[in-house]
Amino acid sequence: xxxxxxxxxxxxxxxxxxxxxxxxxxxxxxxxxxxxxxxxxxxxxxxxxxxxxxxxxxxxxxxxxxxxxxxxxxxxxxxxxxxxxxxxxxxxxxxxxxxxxxxxxxxxxxxxxxxxxxxxxxxxxxxxxxxxxxxxxxxxxxxxxxxxxxxxxxxxxxxxxxxxxxxxxxxxxxxxxxxxxxxxxxxxxxxxxxxxxxxxxxxxxxxxxxxx
Amino acid sequence: xxxxxxxxxxxxxxxxxxxxxxxxxxxxxxxxxxxxxxxxxxxxxxxxxxxxxxxxxxxxxxxxxxxxxxxxxxxxxxxxxxxxxxxxxxxxxxxxxxxxxxxxxxxxxxxxxxxxxxxxxxxxxxxxxxxxxxxxxxxxxxxxxxxxxxxxxxxxxxxxxxxxxxxxxxxxxxxxxxxxxxxxxxxxxxxxxxxxxxxxxxxxxxxxxxxxxxxxxxxxxxxxxxxxxxxxxxxxxxxxxxxxxxxxxxxx
Numbered sequence: 001x002x003x004x005x006x007x008x009x010x011x012x013x014x015x016x017x018x019x020x021x022x023x024x025x026x027x028x029x030x031x032x033x034x035x036x037x038x039x040x041x042x043x044x045x046x047x048x049x050x051x052x053x054x055x056x057x058x059x060x061x062x063x064x065x066x067x068x069x070x071x072x073x074x075x076x077x078x079x080x081x082x083x084x085x086x087x088x089x090x091x092x093x094x095x096x097x098x099x100x101x102x103x104x105x106x107x108x109x110x111x112x113x114x115x116x117x118x119x120x121x122x123x124x125x126x127x128x129x130x131x132x133x134x135x136x137x138x139x140x141x142x143x144x145x146x147x148x149x150x151x152x153x154x155x156x157x158x159x160x161x162x163x164x165x166x167x168x169x170x171x172x173x174x175x176x177x178x179x180x181x182x183x184x185x186x187x188x189x190x191x192x193x194x195x196x197x198x199x200x201x202x203x204x205x206x207x208x209x210x211x212x
Numbered sequence: 213x214x215x216x217x218x219x220x221x222x223x224x225x226x227x228x229x230x231x232x233x234x235x236x237x238x239x240x241x242x243x244x245x246x247x248x249x250x251x252x253x254x255x256x257x258x259x260x261x262x263x264x265x266x267x268x269x270x271x272x273x274x275x276x277x278x279x280x281x282x283x284x285x286x287x288x289x290x291x292x293x294x295x296x297x298x299x300x301x302x303x304x305x306x307x308x309x310x311x312x313x314x315x316x317x318x319x320x321x322x323x324x325x326x327x328x329x330x331x332x333x334x335x336x337x338x339x340x341x342x343x344x345x346x347x348x349x350x351x352x353x354x355x356x357x358x359x360x361x362x363x364x365x366x367x368x369x370x371x372x373x374x375x376x377x378x379x380x381x382x383x384x385x386x387x388x389x390x391x392x393x394x395x396x397x398x399x400x401x402x403x404x405x406x407x408x409x410x411x412x413x414x415x416x417x418x419x420x421x422x423x424x425x426x427x428x429x430x431x432x433x434x435x436x437x438x439x440x441x442x443x444x445x446x447x448x449x450x451x452x453x454x455x456x457x458x459x460x461x462x463x464x
Contacts, residue, residue: 036325129262130437132436187323190432198382
């Protein structure tokens with residue numbers, strides 16, 4: 001009987017040692033921090049181009065631009081003019097003109113996204129590809145602009161349910177007035193909910209706006 | 213052909229039916245090494261860094277790493293060579309490729325920083341039984357082969373990703389742990405050396421496979437961006453190498 005107990009004790013001790021070694025070698029939770037080597041989408045220029053849906057010859061195009069070495073943006077072409085009581089189909093174009101030759105910058109009087117300089121990067125395609133976490137937001141300030149100009153986003157992302165993006169929009173105008181149209185692009189990783197609150201700003205640009 | 217094999221097996225079994233002192237009860241512990249898609253760590257992205265949801269490698273990668281196993285095993289030998297028995301084992305598998313996964317999420321969301329955390333890795337319980345074949349080369353040295361099948365239950369690790377951008381903490385989304393059951397099997401070979409009449413030490417190598425169908429919950433996943441798995445149904449294959457000790461019934 002003592003012999004059997006001794007055998008079992010030896011077996012149990014070896015077993016416990018093996019068990020403890022196995023348990024202590026179990027994997028522990030781990031964590032890793034991954035910073036971004038480069039900032040969000042790089043851009044220099046935001047173009048807001050609109051076409052009157054009832055009169056295609058009636059167009060307006062505002063160009064807002066800032067280069068990395070500039071303190072203040074170039075707003076000389078950041079101007080929009082709309083007819084009263086009209087509907088416009090508008091597009092936002094986001095460009096990187098860092099490497100664009102000086103004479104080939106986007107110009108408000110004859111901007112065409114299909115004929116931009118080959119050195120100009122059309123960042124819009126990148127934003128569209130990342131539309132699931134981007135949102136364009138519009139704010140009207142000054143005069144009675146807020147009550148006389150309404151912007152409706154027309155494009156949607158691939159979220160479930162789909163949420164608006166705002167790269168393509170409809171602008172409806174009422175009565176003559178003037179003020180500023182502010183366009184913000186919100187970068188909303190994992191927080192996009194259809195509102196402009198969450199996220200961080202990719203850009204915040206202003207266009208002097210007139211309804212005549 | 214089947215009949216011939218069965219007759220041969222029965223002859224081999226019954227020739228040594230009087231000897232039953234190969235029966236044993238053992239404990240073992242060792243390392244596990246996953247293989248196949250389960251062990252892959254693909255996070256393939258498109259030209260702007262977005263996760264490609266149709267990429268087969270993206271969908272099949274399991275990020276399983278090496279881990280450990282321990283368990284108990286026993287068999288009753290009804291003949292000189294053949295026995296029936298079973299084992300219960302608990303295995304863990306580390307998470308491999310966490311850097312790749314985290315870099316992929318950061319790229320997909322195009323944010324300043326993500327912090328990716330995983331739980332304790334995959335875990336797996338095996339409850340297997342089957343046949344054992346033991347061949348003693350000398351009085352102390354023997355080799356045992358086994359083929360087992362049975363119930364396997366496995367749990368995936370939790371993955372939590374905290375997104376930071378523009379000075380904001382944009383919240384944590386998680387891939388929740390998921391447990392699923394399936395049939396599993398194990399084939400292995402064990403080399404034993406008897407150190408006492410009633411005790412032997414064993415070195416085992418086993419191959420195991422199961423295929424649970426994990427239906428995964430994702431919490432606080434507000435944007436359809438980055439790696440998003442809702443189901444994972446891949447073979448969980450692995451090798452293990454274990455050391456163990458056996459108590460030999462019938463020893464003096």
